[in-house]
Amino acid sequence: MMQHVPQVLSKAAVADIRQQLDQHTAWIDGQHSAGPQAKKSKHNLQFDPQHLVYPALAEQIEQALRQHPLVQSATLAKHILRPMFNCYQQQGTYGNHVDSAVHYSAAHQQLIRTDVSMTLFLSEPEEYQGGELVIEDTYGAHEVKLDAGDVILYPATSLHRVEPVTAGRRIAAFTWAQSMIRDDWQRSMLFNLDMTIGQLRQQLGDNEQVLQLTAHYHNLLRQWGEL
Structure with a gap:
């Protein structure tokens, strides 16, 4: 099931997060967190999780997701992994892939099964060209490009990709939930x-x-x- 959840973050909250992300030169090559197969098609930047401002920003996103009634109902989350931040620019792209089935959660000190993928857009659609999140299911390919503050939820089993960003910067937060309902x-x-x-x-x-x-x-x- 794919679900668009609007206004998980207010415009003011988005602006504050963007200001903090933009003022720090803490973006590193996204391939640092990619597996051997993903390295071939992953061309983006990720905000360094070791940076001092990262924990507070990630906590703000996680709490917004946990507290939103529509996100709660759609995910029935048992665990939500600490969100990360990515940036696509200058033809940045991520080819077709399926997210890893399991991630280690330092916060919970255990492995977390990834049932639901979540992308929270932090750039307005007019800030960049290209960069559509394309999610494939039995009904075909679905292009997603949402307003800043909106979230798309989709099964982590889905084949998906991010189209090349040909102008501007596409910034987003992303994470996964382990649901109480595996299926x-x-x-x-x-x-x-x-x-x-x-x-x-x-x-x-x-x-x-x-x-x-x-x-x-x-x-x-x-x-x-x-x-």
Whole structure:
């Protein structure tokens, strides 16, 4: 399931993060974090996670993701890895690839399975040319280029790429979540059910039918969830 989540960060928050990222020369070659296969097609920059300002910026992004109701519902996250920041410019690109299935989380001191990929855009679409995130699924290829502060969520199993940036700079934060629901289809069903329950509550209040649907949602979560 792909899900666009608008305004996870306010424009003011985006501007503050961009100011801090732009004023430090802490961008390093993105191939430092690439595996042997990815090194052949990964041509971007990443903000150095050893830089002094990185922890606070990453924490701000992580908290915004954790606290957003739509992100919570779509990911049912058990863990969210500490976000990182990348920059594409001067024909920077990342060819077709699938994200690694497992990452080590220093914060949790354990391995985290990557179920949901998340990209939070920090550049407005008019700031750069090209740079579309292209995600492939059974319905074809989907180009994503969102407003600054918006997030795209998609299955980490997806083949995806970033098209070359031919002008300007494309800056984004990216991370992964391990979901309580490993299966993407089950996660999608629960998300759709949760959205339907929310709409019915607004229209009808907590009547008997809405309460029954809510019970059904939580029983499915008990059946499918991994804690």
